[in-house]
Each structure stands twice: as structure tokens, then as C-alpha cells.
Amino acid sequence: MRETVKSVNVKVLRSKPWIEEKSTFVTYQVPIEGKTSVLNVLTYITENVDPTLGFYCSCRIGKCLGCSMVVNGEVKLACTTLVETDITVEPLRKSKVIKDLVVVKKGKSRPQSA
Numbered sequence: 001m002r003e004t005v006k007s008v009n010v011k012v013l014r015s016k017p018w019i020e021e022k023s024t025f026v027t028y029q030v031p032i033e034g035k036t037s038v039l040n041v042l043t044y045i046t047e048n049v050d051p052t053l054g055f056y057c058s059c060r061i062g063k064c065l066g067c068s069m070v071v072n073g074e075v076k077l078a079c080t081t082l083v084e085t086d087i088t089v090e091p092l093r094k095s096k097v098i099k100d101l102v103v104v105k106k107g108k109s110r111p112q113s114a
């Protein structure tokens with residue numbers, strides 16, 4: 001039996017620090033079906049809605065820690081965090097933002113706090 005497709009609002013803090021200091025939230029409506037990760041919805045946005053959205057990922061299995069970001073106020077790995085309802089996604093707060101959700105990371109560490 002096929003799972004029902006529903007839409008969620010994905011609110012993303014966007015920024016282009018080389019052009020403007022101010023960051024702004026942009027909300028995207030994304031269809032989800034079954035088990036959908038934050039990384040899946042971000043990929044959907046770049047492939048179907050806005051190819052300029054910046055985020056980083058590598059392993060996609062929770063090993064490299066490259067996709068660490070703040071999801072609904074908590075530091076999470078985008079590739080292992082499932083989306084079930086509307087979410088807000090921001091870059092790691094203590095890191096320098098390169099673009100949107102891409103930050104300069106200081107070493108590898110498990111997500112703990114925003």
C-alpha cells in the first residue's frame with residue numbers, strides 16, 4: 001500500500017554574507033512521503049524549486065557530520081533527521097556562514113547544542 005503524500009513547510013534561513021549582512025527566512029512547501037529526511041527535503045528544494053539554496057552533505061549516512069545544522073532549534077544531522085511536520089532550518093549558530101546552511105566548521109564533533 002502506497003503512503004499518503006503530504007506537504008510540509010520548510011523554513012530556511014538564507015544568507016549571502018558577501019552581499020548583505022542580513023539573513024532572511026524563506027519558506028518552501030515540500031511534498032513528503034514515507035520516511036523523508038531533512039537532507040531529502042533540502043535536495044528536493046534545490047532540484048525542483050530553488051537551485052541556489054546552499055547546504056553541504058557528503059556521506060548521507062550520519063558518519064561525516066558534514067550536514068550538521070539547526071533543525072527546530074536543535075543541532076541535528078540533516079541526513080538522519082526525519083521530517084514529519086513543518087520545520088525551521090538554520091546554519092550552525094557558532095560557526096561562520098559561507099552561504100545559507102554552509103558554514104566553516106572547526107573540527108568534527110557530534111551535534112550537541114545550537
Ligand code: FES
Nearest residue numbers: 058060062065079
Ligand atoms: S551527510 Fe554525512 S553525516 Fe550527514
